[in-house]
Amino acid sequence: MDYPLRLCAAALQGLLNRDGTRVFIDYGIYDDPAARRTNEVFLDDDLWYGKYRDLLGYQDRNNQEYYREAHDLQFKRSSLDRLIRDNLDSLNGYIVWDPAMEDTANIALMLCAQKNLLPVTPQLEPWIQQFGLPLAENLTGRWKDRVDLYQWAFKTLFPRCDQQRIACIEPGWQRPEFVDYIIQNRIFTYSLNSAHKGLGSTILLALAFGPPLLREILFALRLDFPLRWFALALMGLQDAEVKLSNRIQRKIRSDSFPTIFGWHTKRDDELAFMMQLSANGMRLVPSHIAGNFSFHSQVKPLGVDPQPALAAPALDPQGIYLTFTLSDGDQLMMMNGAELGNWRSPARGKVPVNWECQPLLIEIAPALLERYQRTATSNDCLIAGPSGAGYVVPPLMPNLVVYLHETAYICQQADIHVITSYVADPPRRVLRQLARHHSDLVGYLCGYAVVSRAPQTLIRDIPLIANESPLVSEIALCAEELLSTIKNRLTRVNSTPRFIGVHLFAYRTTIEDIVKFVDQLDIPNLHVVRGDVFLTLAREAMRRQKNGS
Numbered sequence: 001m002d003y004p005l006r007l008c009a010a011a012l013q014g015l016l017n018r019d020g021t022r023v024f025i026d027y028g029i030y031d032d033p034a035a036r037r038t039n040e041v042f043l044d045d046d047l048w049y050g051k052y053r054d055l056l057g058y059q060d061r062n063n064q065e066y067y068r069e070a071h072d073l074q075f076k077r078s079s080l081d082r083l084i085r086d087n088l089d090s091l092n093g094y095i096v097w098d099p100a101m102e103d104t105a106n107i108a109l110m111l112c113a114q115k116n117l118l119p120v121t122p123q124l125e126p127w128i129q130q131f132g133l134p135l136a137e138n139l140t141g142r143w144k145d146r147v148d149l150y151q152w153a154f155k156t157l158f159p160r161c162d163q164q165r166i167a168c169i170e171p172g173w174q175r176p177e178f179v180d181y182i183i184q185n186r187i188f189t190y191s192l193n194s195a196h197k198g199l200g201s202t203i204l205l206a207l208a209f210g211p212p213l214l215r216e217i218l219f220a221l222r223l224d225f226p227l228r229w230f231a232l233a234l235m236g237l238q239d240a241e242v243k244l245s246n247r248i249q250r251k252i253r254s255d256s257f258p259t260i261f262g263w264h265t266k267r268d269d270e271l272a273f274m275m276q277l278s279a280n281g282m283r284l285v286p287s288h289i290a291g292n293f294s295f296h297s298q299v300k301p302l303g304v305d306p307q308p309a310l311a312a313p314a315l316d317p318q319g320i321y322l323t324f325t326l327s328d329g330d331q332l333m334m335m336n337g338a339e340l341g342n343w344r345s346p347a348r349g350k351v352p353v354n355w356e357c358q359p360l361l362i363e364i365a366p367a368l369l370e371r372y373q374r375t376a377t378s379n380d381c382l383i384a385g386p387s388g389a390g391y392v393v394p395p396l397m398p399n400l401v402v403y404l405h406e407t408a409y410i411c412q413q414a415d416i417h418v419i420t421s422y423v424a425d426p427p428r429r430v431l432r433q434l435a436r437h438h439s440d441l442v443g444y445l446c447g448y449a450v451v452s453r454a455p456q457t458l459i460r461d462i463p464l465i466a467n468e469s470p471l472v473s474e475i476a477l478c479a480e481e482l483l484s485t486i487k488n489r490l491t492r493v494n495s496t497p498r499f500i501g502v503h504l505f506a507y508r509t510t511i512e513d514i515v516k517f518v519d520q521l522d523i524p525n526l527h528v529v530r531g532d533v534f535l536t537l538a539r540e541a542m543r544r545q546k547n548g549s
């Protein structure tokens with residue numbers, strides 16, 4: 001199907017799945033290059049066809065097969081036309097959105113969720129009219145620009161939406177996969193800039209990643225709070241879209257924690273998006289091309305016992321301890337697609353690996369999280385992606401304590417005991433906050449990449465170990481190049497015990513790459529371990545160092 005029909009199908013799926021596991025969509029395989037890019041290309045054709053296509057496979061069919069076998073769900077094939085005809089009693093009409101102003105698609109989706117409508121373009125009206133559905137509303141020619149459109153939506157539609165969650169969906173990417181969940185849960189949806197390049201964004205960048213001494217001073221004096229407010233206000237004064245998106249994000253109130261789904265827009269980037277929403281006190285659940293979550297959310301878990309804690313071996317005083325983490329598992333797309341297919345690889349289980357996952361699946365899609373828990377080997381360690389229950393930049397969070405309290409609760413429910421924190425070297429005040437709200441947490445592996453330094457510290461008996469690899473300049477290296485830099489670091493070790501965390505970009509490195517690399521290592525006293533064992537032994541080593549033993 002083309003995009004307008006896929007959008008209509010996803011909307012219908014969301015409406016019907018309010019009543020249970022009724023509609024499951026097979027999105028096929030992602031050979032279309034547009035499906036594998038946003039403002040950057042994550043998997044070019046060489047990587048896709050040479051490494052990932054067979055690994056990922058037909059992810060929706062794989063999930064369908066699991067539900068058939070493990071949950072005894074029965075499926076029968078259908079078409080969009082048949083689904084509409086069979087469910088006319090659940091529909092009140094259709095709404096026309098304007099392809100010439102793509103953001104009207106988001107308005108249409110919210111109205112569909114609130115009034116049980118189907119979204120179509122003017123070109124699709126003859127097709128939808130064959131079902132006898134009446135026209136409920138026509139959105140063409142109603143707004144002069146994006147700000148005008150979303151101001152109207154915020155005033156008119158937001159009061160009838162979920163007040164605790166919002167979504168940022170870029171219509172220009174034409175990816176309908178997450179639309180079903182938005183419709184199912186009546187989530188307010190927009191697409192607005194998150195930053196204006198200038199002084200405001202520079203201030204936020206400095207608070208998150210600036211010179212360490214400067215950040216320590218600012219955070220010790222609590223100047224981060226007024227600077228954060230000033231930066232957001234300044235960006236809002238310079239850009240009407242940023243001003244409105246600030247207003248929308250600050251409106252969200254939650255019994256747990258304010259949440260935004262989706263991804264950034266075509267007019268900004270991931271870092272700008274993350275800095276704004278973190279500074280506004282929100283967490284992101286990355287949802288780009290995450291299909292069938294209205295279905296996943298309705299599948300009841302079977303019930304599994306918590307994994308027994310893996311006993312750590314005795315600390316080797318001459319040991320070099322190495323732990324590998326595969327990145328980006330906090331993305332719902334990664335959870336839906338078996339970690340880009342790596343979870344289904346025959347190489348999994350051969351060496352210890354940490355798998356970033358989204359602990360909020362315990363609420364969003366508990367049976368999907370349970371699938372990982374049920375099939376994990378003793379070498380698989382599920383850990384929370386950055387920076388806990390939802391993606392945030394910790395130094396920019398004005399309500400970090402509340403977020404960490406919620407993270408401790410969610411991770412306990414999800415049986416997750418290790419967390420990746422996004423920034424490798426946050427200010428000391430942030431480190432103390434991370435360590436304070438730990439529940440039964442083993443510790444933190446800090447950093448998506450190293451910007452300036454990679455400290456290792458013990459606070460309140462909680463180890464916070466910065467990943468030493470990759471450097472920020474090494475993130476996009478191919479697997480072979482990056483793993484060779486790690487080997488060089490291992491051979492330069494001059495004091496022991498030594499703890500080296502490696503955070504691998506999942507769009508470049510696979511579980512098979514890790515296994516091949518480990519098999520080739522011949523370094524005395526080298527131990528490749530899971531993250532929980534790594535942190536437990538690091539804590540023991542730092543205790544001994546502190547006590548002078």
